[in-house]
Amino acid sequence: xxxxxxxxxxxxxxxxxxxxxxxxxxxxxxxxxxxxxxxxxxxxxxxxxxxxxxxxxxxxxxxxxxxxxxxxxxxxxxxxxxxxxxxxxxxxxxxxxxxxxxxxxxxxxxxxxxxxxxxxxxxxxxxxxxxxxxxxxxxxxxxxxxxxxxxxxxxxxxxxxxxxxxxxxxxxxxxxxxxxxxxxxxxxxxxxxxxxxxxxxxxxxxxxxxxxxxxxxxxxxxxxxxxxxxxxxxxxxxxxxxxxxxxxxxxxxxxxxxxxxxxxxxxxxxxxxxxxxxxxxxxxxxxxxxxxxxxxxxxxx
Numbered sequence: 001x002x003x004x005x006x007x008x009x010x011x012x013x014x015x016x017x018x019x020x021x022x023x024x025x026x027x028x029x030x031x032x033x034x035x036x037x038x039x040x041x042x043x044x045x046x047x048x049x050x051x052x053x054x055x056x057x058x059x060x061x062x063x064x065x066x067x068x069x070x071x072x073x074x075x076x077x078x079x080x081x082x083x084x085x086x087x088x089x090x091x092x093x094x095x096x097x098x099x100x101x102x103x104x105x106x107x108x109x110x111x112x113x114x115x116x117x118x119x120x121x122x123x124x125x126x127x128x129x130x131x132x133x134x135x136x137x138x139x140x141x142x143x144x145x146x147x148x149x150x151x152x153x154x155x156x157x158x159x160x161x162x163x164x165x166x167x168x169x170x171x172x173x174x175x176x177x178x179x180x181x182x183x184x185x186x187x188x189x190x191x192x193x194x195x196x197x198x199x200x201x202x203x204x205x206x207x208x209x210x211x212x213x214x215x216x217x218x219x220x221x222x223x224x225x226x227x228x229x230x231x232x233x234x235x236x237x238x239x240x241x242x243x244x245x246x247x248x249x250x251x252x253x254x255x256x257x258x259x260x261x262x263x264x265x266x267x268x269x270x271x272x273x274x275x276x277x278x279x280x281x282x283x284x285x286x287x288x289x290x291x292x293x294x295x296x297x298x299x300x301x
Contacts, residue, residue: 060120064113070188077103077185083116088174097144099152100176103184107150115143197221225252255280 059067059076067073081103088098102108118139122131190202201216228251236246249257259275262268 056120060117064110074185080109080113080116081181084112085174087112087115087119091140093144093147096153097148098174099155100174101155101180102152102174103181105151105155108147108152111143111146111150195219227251228254249279252281 057075057079059072059079064076067076084098084102098108098112102112119136122136192200192202197219199216200219202214204212206212228249230250231248233245233247236244238244245259255278257277257279259272260269261272262270
């Protein structure tokens with residue numbers, strides 16, 4: 001090898017160093033431009049101009065139980081209803097797999113919501129790949145099986161099912177009780193936890209001020225902790241044959257357990273040395289620990 005043809009590395013001049021520093025600074029600016037990580041500003045601009053960020057509704061890709069906003073939930077119900085109708089029309093599942101009252105069954109809703117999101121995912125990227133077959137179609141037999149064995153199979157709570165699918169055009173369309181669907185779509189669940197003892201009812205107020213009250217239900221007083229109790233000690237043995245006694249103390253205010261000993265059931269009783277144990281459920285201050293320790297020592301003395 002002719003080593004003479006190798007060029008000698010020239011040291012960086014001030015101009016070269018400044019150019020390298022400027023390039024480095026540019027990459028750092030790009031890398032720190034977004035708190036969420038690196039974002040190409042040109043790509044971000046294209047997404048904004050073409051409206052790609054708003055291509056799909058905001059609720060897609062979110063767990064169904066996490067869609068809690070009333071407005072968004074209603075939009076999600078409408079979107080899912082349209083998707084389920086089209087899904088049934090295309091795949092034509094056996095009768096009873098997806099029943100007309102599917103939206104009244106949370107387990108069926110969760111399954112259909114997952115399938116809807118999965119189908120959208122594998123097709124939305126518009127890439128020629130095996131994902132539609134391996135990432136969606138291959139899982140459909142399991143979907144049919146889970147839906148067929150969901151709570152729709154029993155269909156309690158007074159749901160009425162038609163004799164078969166497709167009593168309206170186009171064929172295989174779900175025949176849904178539209179009044180039941182409308183009532184469900186415009187229902188709002190509300191939970192109130194801080195209710196005092198007595199009677200309570202929920203009131204719905206319309207936009208015109210009309211008040212509609214539910215039936216009154218009795219609210220019992222909240223339960224308070226019972227006085228401390230201690231079970232009768234029982235004999236326990238360890239692996240080496242050592243015998244001991246075990247008892248269970250019950251009570252929210254129990255902070256320490258002790259074992260006492262006497263020569264007869266009538267006493268006198270004395271605390272066994274080293275038997276006191278801190279079993280408090282809440283953290284105590286250092287002063288409280290010291291006072292507790294001092295009290296135990298006095299009792300043992």
